[in-house]
Amino acid sequence: MTKRMRETTEVRQRQITEAALQVIGQKGINGATTVEIASAAGVSEGNLYRHFRNKEEIIISVIDKIGSDLVAILGAVVDVSDPLKKLEITFKRHLMYIEGNVGIPRTIFSEETIVANENLRARVKNTILMYFQGIKQIVEQGQKIGALDTEMDSQAITSMFIGTIHFAVTRWLMNNFSPKLTDDAEGLWKNYARAVIHKD
Amino acid sequence: MTKRMRETTEVRQRQITEAALQVIGQKGINGATTVEIASAAGVSEGNLYRHFRNKEEIIISVIDKIGSDLVAILGAVVDVSDPLKKLEITFKRHLMYIEGNVGIPRTIFSEETIVANENLRARVKNTILMYFQGIKQIVEQGQKIGALDTEMDSQAITSMFIGTIHFAVTRWLMNNFSPKLTDDAEGLWKNYARAVIHKD
DNA sequence: ATATAAAGTGAGTGCACACTTGCAAGTGAG
DNA sequence: CTCACTTGCAAGTGTGCACTCACTTTATAT
Numbered sequence: 001m002t003k004r005m006r007e008t009t010e011v012r013q014r015q016i017t018e019a020a021l022q023v024i025g026q027k028g029i030n031g032a033t034t035v036e037i038a039s040a041a042g043v044s045e046g047n048l049y050r051h052f053r054n055k056e057e058i059i060i061s062v063i064d065k066i067g068s069d070l071v072a073i074l075g076a077v078v079d080v081s082d083p084l085k086k087l088e089i090t091f092k093r094h095l096m097y098i099e100g101n102v103g104i105p106r107t108i109f110s111e112e113t114i115v116a117n118e119n120l121r122a123r124v125k126n127t128i129l130m131y132f133q134g135i136k137q138i139v140e141q142g143q144k145i146g147a148l149d150t151e152m153d154s155q156a157i158t159s160m161f162i163g164t165i166h167f168a169v170t171r172w173l174m175n176n177f178s179p180k181l182t183d184d185a186e187g188l189w190k191n192y193a194r195a196v197i198h199k200d
Numbered sequence: 201m202t203k204r205m206r207e208t209t210e211v212r213q214r215q216i217t218e219a220a221l222q223v224i225g226q227k228g229i230n231g232a233t234t235v236e237i238a239s240a241a242g243v244s245e246g247n248l249y250r251h252f253r254n255k256e257e258i259i260i261s262v263i264d265k266i267g268s269d270l271v272a273i274l275g276a277v278v279d280v281s282d283p284l285k286k287l288e289i290t291f292k293r294h295l296m297y298i299e300g301n302v303g304i305p306r307t308i309f310s311e312e313t314i315v316a317n318e319n320l321r322a323r324v325k326n327t328i329l330m331y332f333q334g335i336k337q338i339v340e341q342g343q344k345i346g347a348l349d350t351e352m353d354s355q356a357i358t359s360m361f362i363g364t365i366h367f368a369v370t371r372w373l374m375n376n377f378s379p380k381l382t383d384d385a386e387g388l389w390k391n392y393a394r395a396v397i398h399k400d
Numbered sequence: 401a402t403a404t405a406a407a408g409t410g411a412g413t414g415c416a417c418a419c420t421t422g423c424a425a426g427t428g429a430g
Numbered sequence: 431c432t433c434a435c436t437t438g439c440a441a442g443t444g445t446g447c448a449c450t451c452a453c454t455t456t457a458t459a460t
Contacts, residue, residue: 006426006437028315030230034418044439046420051437055418106311114374115228115306125374149394156391159367160360166370167363174314174325191356194349195395206407206456234448244409246450251407255448 012051016041017061024062025103029110059113060123066104067127073097074134083142084193090135091161091192092185098169099181105169135161149198157196164192212251216241217261224262225303229310259313260323266304267327273297274334283342284393287361290335291392292385298369299381305369335361349398357396364392 007015019041023032034055038045052058073093077086098104107113108128114121136158142148148157168188172181207215219241223232234255238245252258273293277286298304307313308328314321336358342348348357368388372381 009437012437028312030312030316033416035416043437045418046440047438049419106315109309109311109370111306111310111373112228112230112312116230121374128371128374152391152394153387156388159371159388160364160391160395163363163367164360166367167359170309170366171328171359173311174321174328187353188356188359191352191360194352195360199399209407212407233446235446243407245448246410247408249449 009051012041012043012047013061016043016048016051016058017065020058020062021065021101021103021107023103024106025101028106029059029113056117056119059107059120062103062107063120063123063127066107067123067130069097069101069104070127070131070134074131077138082147083138083145084147084197086138087135087142087161088189088193090138091165091189092182094165095168095181095185095188098165102173102177105166105173109166132158132162146198148196151199152196160192160196164188209251212241212243212247213261216243216248216251216258217265220258220262221265221301221303221307223303224306225301228306229259229313256317256319259307259320262303262307263320263323263327266307267323267330269297269301269304270327270331270334274331277338282347283338283345284347284397286338287335287342288389288393290338291361291365291389292382294365295368295381295385295388298365302373302377305366305373309366309370332358332362346398348396351399352396360396361392364388 016037020032020037023036023040027036034045034048037058038048041048048055048058052061073090076093077089080086080089108124114124136154139148139154139157139161143150143154143157165188168181168184172178172184216237220232220237223236223240227236234245234248237258238248241248248255248258252261273290276293277289280286280289308324314324336354339348339354339357339361343350343354343357365388368381368384372378372384
């Protein structure tokens with residue numbers, strides 16, 4: 001046991017949130033018990049409750065972190081002018097991001113979280129909606145300049161964007177993280193692009 | 201309390217399996233406690249253990265039921281000759297099936313189940329793989345006769361088929377079952393078909 | 401009829417979990 | 431230095447859960 005170090009609440013909250021995401025990635029939402037989270041964060045279990053009112057608050061914090069990460073991903077392409085290129089970068093970055101943070105799909109798409117708790121569900125819903133709108137906006141740009149198929153509605157093209165990633169991740173999770181998501185990214189993108197580009 | 205009725209193990213197993221699927225649909229995998237399942241099945245909690253070794257066996261039974269339902273959905277189109285029509289029927293039937301059995305996505309795509317238990321994960325994986333292969337076969341037929349795009353690989357077209365459904369279901373779940381999945385089915389299909397048909 | 405086996409029950413049992421509490425120790429203001 | 435406050439901890443506590451057990455009821459074979 002090393003000497004204990006006093007930290008500010010902000011630091012601890014960040015550490016605990018990250019530890020929670022980590023544990024969720026390894027053991028799922030159910031496996032993310034207070035004991036596990038505390039141990040991953042390097043604090044005592046009781047100490048969790050100095051920095052969060054209860055476990056739900058910790059999960060909320062995780063969801064909010066994910067939300068802001070997604071905002072960052074969307075934000076990284078604002079200067080790119082070609083919408084198709086924008087989508088491609090976002091697509092690949094999204095896969096990379098998930099590959100490095102397995103906890104994310106396990107949080108966002110955890111039926112339990114969504115079903116059991118109205119509060120959490122609302123948060124997750126908003127987060128996904130926000131991301132969805134971001135993608136949709138790019139898609140509509142793409143349709144306007146004639147790069148993307150205009151006979152499909154933007155909603156559908158966006159759904160396919162997220163759906164493709166979503167299912168790829170599901171398969172990846174089920175196959176014990178193999179093959180690497182990022183290895184599949186290029187192929188996935190090529191096929192998706194082929195599906196939604198303008199046809200004549 | 202009505203008079204208790206003695207039934208054979210086969211009958212009870214079926215009832216319990218269906219009750220479990222029902223409860224999972226309403227309350228998620230976590231909400232499907234032994235008390236809840238027993239009460240939904242109309243038997244005592246202790247009696248569950250006359251017909252199943254443990255809760256895991258009940259969930260396995262649920263997964264197997266889903267598997268055989270999916271086989272039935274695939275089997276329903278063997279006589280249809282046009283592959284595109286086959287896909288369309290399967291697509292819509294799949295959505296209808298899920299709409300009537302919310303427990304299915306909540307079982308199959310429950311990260312918890314998949315993460316926590318190697319046994320369950322293997323089952324779910326096999327079930328999805330089986331379905332995936334079934335769809336892929338139809339897709340390849342479609343490519344052979346030139347109805348579907350031959351420049352996309354069949355794997356990708358199949359992934360998009362399931363991914364589209366998967367994400368539509370996720371949104372539907374998150375939005376409290378509205379709008380009705382089957383109301384969206386036509387639009388979803390039209391867009392999907394547009395994405396994967398042969399381009400010239 | 402009676403014995404045997406299977407189906408049924410409900411009151412436990414133990415365990416894992418989220419959360420609390422009482423007390424120790426670090427930190428900054430005056 | 432000292433006081434008020436916050437962070438930290440270990441050992442609880444209560445609860446909900448899967449599962450068991452002792453016992454009863456029903457079906458069936460001889």
